[in-house]
Amino acid sequence: MRSPLPVSTLLLCLYALPCIAGPAHPDPGRMRALEQAIASDELKQIRSVLLQVDGQVVYEGYFNGADAQTLHDVRSASKSVTALLVGAAIGDGRLPGVRAKVYDYFPAFVAQHDVDPRLRGTTVEDLLAMSTLWECDDENPFSAGHEERMYVGERWLDFALALPVKGFAPWMARPEDSPHGRAFAYCTANSFVLGAVLERVTGQPLADYAAHALERPLGITHSQWNRSPEGIGMGGGGTRYRSRDLARLGQLVLDGGRWQGRQLVPRDYVAAMLSPQATAGDGSDYGYQWWGLKLTVGGQPQTVWAMSGNGGNYVFLLPQQRAVAVVTSQAYNRSIAHPQSRRILTEFLLPALR
CATH class of the missing domain: 1.20.58.710 (Methane Monooxygenase Hydroxylase; Chain G, domain 1)
Known part of the structure; x- marks a missing residue:
C-alpha cells in the first residue's frame, strides 16, 4: 500500500494544483526520513524541498513557516x-x-x-x-x-x-x-x-525584462527583484521566487531553453551556459553563472549543474532522471548551509527516485 503524501502536498491537491500520487511518486520511506531530519532540526532552517520529474511535481514539502506562496530569497x-x-x-x-x-x-x-x-x-x-x-x-x-x-x-x-x-x-x-x-x-x-x-x-528595468522574457512565458506571476541605490536592477542576488517557479526555471534549462514549444533561450547558449568555462577555487566547474558541482552520487563522482545561493538555496538539474530538484533554506552565512542542501539531494532525493 502506497504511503500517503505529505500534509503540505495534500493541501495543494485540495486546491487543484497538479500533484502526482501515482507510480512516479518517489520512495515514501526516503521522503519520511527527510521530513524527520528537518523536523528534528538535524537539517536546519530548510524552508522547502520540491522534486519534479518530466515536468510534474512528485514531491513538495514546506517547513519552518513556509508554504507554496512563500517568495524565497535565493540570494546568489x-x-x-x-x-x-x-x-x-x-x-x-x-x-x-x-x-x-x-x-x-x-x-x-x-x-x-x-x-x-x-x-x-x-x-x-x-x-x-x-x-x-x-x-x-x-x-x-x-x-x-x-x-x-x-x-x-x-x-x-x-x-x-x-x-x-x-x-x-x-x-x-x-x-x-x-x-x-x-x-x-x-x-x-x-x-x-x-x-x-x-x-x-532592452530599454527596460531588469525586473520588467525578466517578466517579459522569462517569467510570464513560464507562468510565473509573482517574483521580487531588488534595485541598487541608483535604480539599476540587481542581477547579482536577492531575487525572490516561489519554489514551483524555481522548478519552472530549472525545467526550462533542462529542456534546452524551450518551454511549451517556444524557444525562450537559444539552445546553443544554454549548452554553453552548462559547459565548463572556468574552474572555481573548490574545484567546481563554472559555466555562465551556473555551477557544475562535483558531488558523490551512489558512491560515484558526478557533476551536477545547479543554481546556488547563500543559505543553501539550490535548483539542481538531473538530466539522467529527467528531474529538477529545488531546496530553499535560510541558513544564511552558516557553514552548514551548502553541505546540508547537497546532502538532501544525494542522500534523500536521488535515492528516492531509484
Whole structure:
C-alpha cells in the first residue's frame, strides 16, 4: 500500500494544483526520513524541498513557516536567472552575443574616466564566467571589489566599472595558466553589471525584462527583484521566487531553453551556459553563472549543474532522471548551509527516485 503524501502536498491537491500520487511518486520511506531530519532540526532552517520529474511535481514539502506562496530569497541563485536573461536578449537580437564589449554600453562613464585598455576589452562572457580582470573577489575581504564595499556606496555601477586591474602574485594562477584559460574569481559586481547591460540593451528595468522574457512565458506571476541605490536592477542576488517557479526555471534549462514549444533561450547558449568555462577555487566547474558541482552520487563522482545561493538555496538539474530538484533554506552565512542542501539531494532525493 502506497504511503500517503505529505500534509503540505495534500493541501495543494485540495486546491487543484497538479500533484502526482501515482507510480512516479518517489520512495515514501526516503521522503519520511527527510521530513524527520528537518523536523528534528538535524537539517536546519530548510524552508522547502520540491522534486519534479518530466515536468510534474512528485514531491513538495514546506517547513519552518513556509508554504507554496512563500517568495524565497535565493540570494546568489539570482545570478543564474540573470545568465538566462542574457541568453534571452541574445535570442531576441537585443544583445549581439557574449563577445560584446561591456564598456561600450556605458559611453558616459568612458568619456569621464581613463579606462585601462585591458579592461576596455572586457566582454559579457568575461562577466558570465567570473573571469574579468577587475580586482574583485568576494571570497577575499581585502579585495577592492568585494561586494560589501559596493553595497555601502550609492553608485554601484561606477564602483564596478572603476575597479582596478587585478594583479597576480607569484602563487596565483594567471589566466593563461588556468583551466579553460580563465582566472576565476567570484565577484557579484560582475553579475550586477550584467544586469546594467541588459537594461541598456532592452530599454527596460531588469525586473520588467525578466517578466517579459522569462517569467510570464513560464507562468510565473509573482517574483521580487531588488534595485541598487541608483535604480539599476540587481542581477547579482536577492531575487525572490516561489519554489514551483524555481522548478519552472530549472525545467526550462533542462529542456534546452524551450518551454511549451517556444524557444525562450537559444539552445546553443544554454549548452554553453552548462559547459565548463572556468574552474572555481573548490574545484567546481563554472559555466555562465551556473555551477557544475562535483558531488558523490551512489558512491560515484558526478557533476551536477545547479543554481546556488547563500543559505543553501539550490535548483539542481538531473538530466539522467529527467528531474529538477529545488531546496530553499535560510541558513544564511552558516557553514552548514551548502553541505546540508547537497546532502538532501544525494542522500534523500536521488535515492528516492531509484
